[in-house]
Amino acid sequence: MALLSMVRILNFKTIFATLLFSFAFISPVKADFSNNFASCIAKNETGGVDLTKAAANPGKTGYTGIYQMGIAYVGGYLCSNQASIPKMTSTTPQDWSKCDFKGTLSKSMGITSYAAFTTGPNAVAAQQYIFQKNSQSTWNEIVNKGYASYLGKTVNGVVMTQDTMVAMAHMSGVGGLGLTLNGKSVSDKITGATPTGYASCIAACLSGSTAGCNMKTGTSGASVYVNVCTGKANAPTE
Numbered sequence: 001m002a003l004l005s006m007v008r009i010l011n012f013k014t015i016f017a018t019l020l021f022s023f024a025f026i027s028p029v030k031a032d033f034s035n036n037f038a039s040c041i042a043k044n045e046t047g048g049v050d051l052t053k054a055a056a057n058p059g060k061t062g063y064t065g066i067y068q069m070g071i072a073y074v075g076g077y078l079c080s081n082q083a084s085i086p087k088m089t090s091t092t093p094q095d096w097s098k099c100d101f102k103g104t105l106s107k108s109m110g111i112t113s114y115a116a117f118t119t120g121p122n123a124v125a126a127q128q129y130i131f132q133k134n135s136q137s138t139w140n141e142i143v144n145k146g147y148a149s150y151l152g153k154t155v156n157g158v159v160m161t162q163d164t165m166v167a168m169a170h171m172s173g174v175g176g177l178g179l180t181l182n183g184k185s186v187s188d189k190i191t192g193a194t195p196t197g198y199a200s201c202i203a204a205c206l207s208g209s210t211a212g213c214n215m216k217t218g219t220s221g222a223s224v225y226v227n228v229c230t231g232k233a234n235a236p237t238e
Helices: 002-026 037-046 051-055 071-077 104-108 114-119 123-144 162-181 195-206
Strands: 214-216 225-227 232-234
Touching: 037 051, 037 123, 037 162, 037 195, 051 123, 071 104, 071 123, 104 123, 114 123, 123 162, 162 195
Parallel strands: none
Antiparallel strands: 214 225, 225 232
């Protein structure tokens, strides 16, 4: 009887340890971004100096706001019907009329329309919130796909850090990041920017550099080249 009880206790401990290990393996890994990571992405995407003005930036194909977000990016934060919205690509205009604006931020921050998301009193705060949450979830996906093994390695001249890898994914998705890490050629169909080219500008901004590093933004009308290190518009250097 005592032996049977011991076996049961051992089995329970084994099961508990296995469950604990499994939980630890699938638990999100908190990203440790540089303090000005978000501001460097903002500078690269829309100049990012005047956040209120940047929040209202519709971009060339409807990618919107400070960080040039698409409908898939905002997901359930704004659109409770996101799953039923047709998939849009980087070259397909984002049709914000498809979003019902009944997501989680519709209730908590009053984002009940496209206008509220871009020019409302909580537009900047809502966009910053979504960017922060998505940057964390992007890092979790990077870890889950095993790409964190590239941390510290140099790819196309860029050192892989949490900042540069999430920046690459912000431009090309985690899929584009994975292709780049595996030596495949990836570039934006509109701007021609590459994930590592984009990341190199973010890295320069994070280092405090004020030289070079022009990136073509998705602003309305003619393409605008912005020095991601300063947020100021420049003449094209590409």
